[in-house]
Amino acid sequence: MSGSLFVQHLFNAVTLGSLYGLIAIGYTMVYGILRLINFAHGEVFMLGAYFVFFGISLFHLPWGVAVIGSIAVSSLCGIFVDRIAYKPLRSAPRISALISAIGVSFLIQNLAIVIFGGIPRPVARPDWLVQVMKVGEVRIIPLAIVVPLVTLALVLGLLWIVYRTKPGLAMRAISKDIETTRLMGVSVNKIIAFTFGLGSALAAASGIMWALRYPQIQPFMGLVPGLKAFIAAVFGGIGSIQGAVIGGMLLGLIEIMAVAFFPQLSGYRDAFAFVLLIIILLLKPTGLMGEKLEDKI
Amino acid sequence: MKLRNVLLAALLVLVVAGTAVAAEPIRIGVFLPLTGRVAFGGQLELEGVQMAHKEVSEVLGRPVELFVVDNKTDKVESANAVKRLVEHDKVVAVIGSYGSSLAMAGGEVAEAAKIPMMGTSCTNPLVTLGKEYVFRACFIDPYQGAAAATYAYNTLGMKKAAILIDVANDYCVGLANFFKQSYKKLGGEVVSELMYNSGDQDFTAQLTEIISKGPDLLYIPADFAEGAIIMKQARELGADFQIMGGDAMDNPEIVSIGGDAVEGFIHTTFPYDPSMKDMSDIAKTFTENWSKLHPDKEPNVNAALGYDSYMLVINAIEKAGSAEPDAIRDALAATKDFPGVTGSKTINETHDAESPVGVVQIKGAKKLFIDIVEPVL
Numbered sequence: 001m002s003g004s005l006f007v008q009h010l011f012n013a014v015t016l017g018s019l020y021g022l023i024a025i026g027y028t029m030v031y032g033i034l035r036l037i038n039f040a041h042g043e044v045f046m047l048g049a050y051f052v053f054f055g056i057s058l059f060h061l062p063w064g065v066a067v068i069g070s071i072a073v074s075s076l077c078g079i080f081v082d083r084i085a086y087k088p089l090r091s092a093p094r095i096s097a098l099i100s101a102i103g104v105s106f107l108i109q110n111l112a113i114v115i116f117g118g119i120p121r122p123v124a125r126p127d128w129l130v131q132v133m134k135v136g137e138v139r140i141i142p143l144a145i146v147v148p149l150v151t152l153a154l155v156l157g158l159l160w161i162v163y164r165t166k167p168g169l170a171m172r173a174i175s176k177d178i179e180t181t182r183l184m185g186v187s188v189n190k191i192i193a194f195t196f197g198l199g200s201a202l203a204a205a206s207g208i209m210w211a212l213r214y215p216q217i218q219p220f221m222g223l224v225p226g227l228k229a230f231i232a233a234v235f236g237g238i239g240s241i242q243g244a245v246i247g248g249m250l251l252g253l254i255e256i257m258a259v260a261f262f263p264q265l266s267g268y269r270d271a272f273a274f275v276l277l278i279i280i281l282l283l284k285p286t287g288l289m290g291e292k293l294e295d296k297i
Numbered sequence: 298m299k300l301r302n303v304l305l306a307a308l309l310v311l312v313v314a315g316t317a318v319a320a321e322p323i324r325i326g327v328f329l330p331l332t333g334r335v336a337f338g339g340q341l342e343l344e345g346v347q348m349a350h351k352e353v354s355e356v357l358g359r360p361v362e363l364f365v366v367d368n369k370t371d372k373v374e375s376a377n378a379v380k381r382l383v384e385h386d387k388v389v390a391v392i393g394s395y396g397s398s399l400a401m402a403g404g405e406v407a408e409a410a411k412i413p414m415m416g417t418s419c420t421n422p423l424v425t426l427g428k429e430y431v432f433r434a435c436f437i438d439p440y441q442g443a444a445a446a447t448y449a450y451n452t453l454g455m456k457k458a459a460i461l462i463d464v465a466n467d468y469c470v471g472l473a474n475f476f477k478q479s480y481k482k483l484g485g486e487v488v489s490e491l492m493y494n495s496g497d498q499d500f501t502a503q504l505t506e507i508i509s510k511g512p513d514l515l516y517i518p519a520d521f522a523e524g525a526i527i528m529k530q531a532r533e534l535g536a537d538f539q540i541m542g543g544d545a546m547d548n549p550e551i552v553s554i555g556g557d558a559v560e561g562f563i564h565t566t567f568p569y570d571p572s573m574k575d576m577s578d579i580a581k582t583f584t585e586n587w588s589k590l591h592p593d594k595e596p597n598v599n600a601a602l603g604y605d606s607y608m609l610v611i612n613a614i615e616k617a618g619s620a621e622p623d624a625i626r627d628a629l630a631a632t633k634d635f636p637g638v639t640g641s642k643t644i645n646e647t648h649d650a651e652s653p654v655g656v657v658q659i660k661g662a663k664k665l666f667i668d669i670v671e672p673v674l
Contacts, residue, residue, distance in 0.1 A: 002509075005505065005509050008505050008534075009502065009505055012499075012501035012502060012505060013502075015501075016499050016501070110332055113332045113333070113336055114332075117336075117337070118332065118333070118334075118335075118336025118337045118340065119336075119337035119548075119550060119554075120337075120521070120522050120525065120526075120554055121554065122525075122553065122554045122555070122556055130533070132533060132535070134535075139533070139534055139535045141533060210498075214498045214499065214526055214529075214530070215526075215529060216498075216525060216526045216529070216554065218334075218522060220333075220334055220496065221498065223496060224496045224497065224498065225498070255499075255502070256501070256502040257502075258502075259491070259502035259503055259506060260502055260505070260506060263489070263491055263503075263506050266491040266492045266493065266502070266503055266506075267462075267464040267492030267493070267494070268492075269492075269493065269494070269497075269502070270494050270497075
């Protein structure tokens with residue numbers, strides 16, 4: 001493999017990896033606080049992309065306004081999903097909420113088909129993001145650099161919220177002990193709604209970045225990236241924000257390099273990801289950056 | 298009192314029997330992907346079936362009733378859909394499906410229940426292979442793949458091809474293999490053959506690898522959902538080779554979805570397109586009637602196949618003079634020179650409708666029907 005070909009693959013991998021990471025931090029944050037794998041995350045991701053599309057093509061909003069509007073509406077969707085599908089199950093066994101999450105995921109997918117139509121739609125992109133630059137033999141679009149930067153910025157922002165603000169403190173308290181937190185006078189339901197709003201905003205942001213990179217949206221677009229990001233989150237240690245990003249990066253790298261070095265095995269590209277998940281779970285059940293599992297007494 | 302009850306009962310029986318004799322409908326089932334990944338294809342075909350039903354809603358003096366079930370782009374749901382049509386709705390024939398994998402799953406059920414099935418645009422040979430009751434209104438992939446190879450090698454003079462295949466889709470795997478066989482036989486070289494899975498959205502690794510091999514042509518027998526996005530990524534990565542695809546890429550919205558990336562794209566398809574020059578009379582009528590019914594939608598080949606499938610079934614019922622499944626089956630098998638929108642249909646020994654292969658190219662942001670190919674098999 002020539003040097004420039006390798007660099008091209010590397011660029012593809014970093015872009016894909018940071019997208020996985022971006023989706024994964026949403027998963028991991030909700031899990032870290034509520035111990036719930038929010039399977040509807042991939043669907044909010046899809047809604048985020050669709051809202052931008054409609055904002056631009058139907059309401060002719062400027063690009064930036066459409067993005068901010070979409071993130072806001074998606075957060076409300078997340079809070080709404082929590083209100084109707086998870087909140088009534090707060091004291092039920094964890095498995096009930098998980099099943100409810102899977103149900104919500106299917107519901108949103110199929111509602112999207114009915115409302116948005118099954119046909120894929122093109123996404124308008126600002127020109128400066130996609131102007132191809134040639135560096136020697138390597139072709140890069142600015143977006144490939146913007147995506148990792150956005151991921152980095154969002155991770156730092158999220159870490160700031162969780163570790164430096166009052167709602168963040170409450171979120172961490174809930175993750176330790178929900179009942180005691182309530183006794184301390186924290187409005188638990190408000191904080192959980194805030195968590196879902198934040199998680200959904202992250203999902204929408206990653207959906208928008210994804211739609212910019214792969215400029216075609218359809219109601220099922222959240223399915224495969226959602227699963228992959230879930231793997232990335234588990235890989236990195238679910239619950240750990242830094243771990244999710246590292247997991248996403250490694251997953252992107254492995255997927256792209258598997259095809260680059262073993263082109264004849266390209267059909268097994270997804271299998272690499274899932275085999276990786278199994279190996280990680282066998283060797284290090286808590287993931288790369290995961291906390292040690294300790295039984296609460 | 299007693300007498301009145303008896304009279305009432307008799308009257309009731311008469312009324313029920315009367316309506317039954319006057320309007321015993323012929324029940325025809327339709328199973329198509331109306332939701333799920335290829336819903337747009339199924340929806341177009343359903344519109345074609347419904348348009349045909351609107352035009353001919355009576356046969357043998359009995360009304361025809363359509364029962365539509367969504368197979369949700371899922372093989373298991375597809376089998377369930379046909380089961381439901383046969384057992385619950387008691388249909389005498391079924392139409393469907395878009396997508397060979399879905400048609401195969403449904404076909405097994407139809408065959409077991411001895412209910413004739415008319416496939417719409419399912420082109421994989423396995424759909425009708427060894428089936429007594431399964432037919433289709435279109436040509437098959439060995440023929441289509443050979444036509445694409447012939448066109449690429451002979452007409453375009455392209456000697457080096459790469460292929461990108463969806464390994465989770467029977468249609469793509471089949472068509473890619475038939476293309477490869479014919480292309481090699483003609484003297485062409487396949488320099489790269491890579492795979493992906495349905496639902497993938499990142500193809501940069503595969504495309505970077507293909508571009509490094511420098512082919513003249515990339516053949517993507519992909520589904521529509523993936524095809525346009527593959528082309529966009531290929532162009533972004535600097536690919537300047539010709540890209541070709543199969544009938545699954547035939548969609549009226551290809552230009553609005555693919556934009557610049559699909560310019561120059563060539564695909565094989567069934568011989569109908571609104572841009573076709575010398576259209577048969579029936580195709581002209583179809584195009585006009587469609588535009589009246591759906592003024593904001595372009596007439597398209599999937600709707601045309603849906604239309605033809607329904608008409609083939611109705612024609613068979615008429616020829617058979619009966620709506621018994623076995624009689625319909627025999628009449629379908631004997632169909633000869635039936636004038637369809639997508640060409641004259643003769644059902645051959647393997648239950649496929651033989652028809653020539655059309656070639657469509659996107660030129661100047663428009664779909665143009667450019668050629669009809671006789672494949673070198």
